[in-house]
Amino acid sequence: MLDLAAHIEALIKDTSLLEEIHFDRRADVLEDLDAMPLEGSLWQKADTLRARLERIDECLFEKLRNGIRNGTYELRDLVDTYVHPRETGTGYDNLDLFVNRLLSYRPLPEQTMTLEPDMVYFQKTPARIVFDMVGKINLASEDVFIDLGSGNGQVVLLVHLLTGVHARGIEYDPTLCAYAQDMADSLRLPGVSFDNADVREADLSQGTVFFMFTPFTGNLLHNVLERLKGESRHRSIRVITYGPCTAKVPGGPGTGKVPVGNWLTPLHPISTDAYTPAFFQSL
CATH class of the missing domain: 3.40.50.150 (Vaccinia Virus protein VP39)
Known part of the structure; x- marks a missing residue:
């Protein structure tokens, strides 16, 4: 069985997650955090980590959107740099998360x-x-x-x-x-x-x-x-x-x-x- 406390501590110490290039890994970690049955101080630690990772992504996507606006970035190059999507299968994956964050600066309305x-x-x-x-x-x-x-x-x-x-x-x-x-x-x-x-x-x-x-x-x-x-x-x-x-x-x-x-x-x-x-x- 996974030791949640040890796992959260390991994630907190993993400084590579703070590097903007590792969007794929952050996406996986954020998904895992949402699925973990956390309570009390462990939940607070996970929530603090979640906020740090989400802030990195916010800064990343604002930079990438600015690059698209001024013609600095090409979409395909960005995807090749930041995402490793599934080749086959149905449903959504990290490529969808990346595209959603890149193209949309506000939530989808009803x-x-x-x-x-x-x-x-x-x-x-x-x-x-x-x-x-x-x-x-x-x-x-x-x-x-x-x-x-x-x-x-x-x-x-x-x-x-x-x-x-x-x-x-x-x-x-x-x-x-x-x-x-x-x-x-x-x-x-x-x-x-x-x-x-x-x-x-x-x-x-x-x-x-x-x-x-x-x-x-x-x-x-x-x-x-x-x-x-x-x-x-x-x-x-x-x-x-x-x-x-x-x-x-x-x-x-x-x-x-x-x-x-x-x-x-x-x-x-x-x-x-x-x-x-x-x-x-x-x-």
């Missing part, structure tokens, strides 16, 4: 709009999925990336920071949309924009790459796919899906596809795992 039928409550896309997606989609400078149902804006911000392309989010909830735009403005990212709109009515005419993390189901998903099909008549587009909506995309795996016609083809073999990004090209 959604204020009542969702209409077939709308899905916002859930963050794991950051490693976005990194994987960017590595496979080969975005060019003339591309315009649009996240349909962009939530807190993290996917849009990451795509822009990783590629430099103009990236746009369309979000139904005004509070989430305003939050996302505030994050972009705070980092001084003019190539990022967010529109508070219903995707069924939003302007999609500039988009060349569209992303969906199952923001819709049923008839609403059908209507959005019909809109994308219409856009594909005017120019070549790509569609990236993540989550259960992949099975409903024409060209996706399985049965029960939305009957909008054969207008998409997979760019890569489609995994039977819904939580693997799927990439499609218009015909």
Whole structure:
């Protein structure tokens, strides 16, 4: 059995945790501290340690955000320096913690709009999925990336920071949309924009790459796919899906596809795992 008192003392004496480069280790320690059944003086020692580690991270991320604002830092270099994310698996990891702290200087607000039928409550896309997606989609400078149902804006911000392309989010909830735009403005990212709109009515005419993390189901998903099909008549587009909506995309795996016609083809073999990004090209 772990000797909690000895373990806490060892952590307090571990000065490497105070070096800003060791974000990964601090994240693991903070998670462990939250899970420990501590009481009395031991809890006080752990709480003091927690405050020290969190203060180091606060200073680190303020420095990194300033570096992004003035163009000193590249996101991929920062991730390579500070984080060792999992290669596979589902759920979130330290890369998500790093990205959340880097992009957001204030907590995520609650959604204020009542969702209409077939709308899905916002859930963050794991950051490693976005990194994987960017590595496979080969975005060019003339591309315009649009996240349909962009939530807190993290996917849009990451795509822009990783590629430099103009990236746009369309979000139904005004509070989430305003939050996302505030994050972009705070980092001084003019190539990022967010529109508070219903995707069924939003302007999609500039988009060349569209992303969906199952923001819709049923008839609403059908209507959005019909809109994308219409856009594909005017120019070549790509569609990236993540989550259960992949099975409903024409060209996706399985049965029960939305009957909008054969207008998409997979760019890569489609995994039977819904939580693997799927990439499609218009015909």
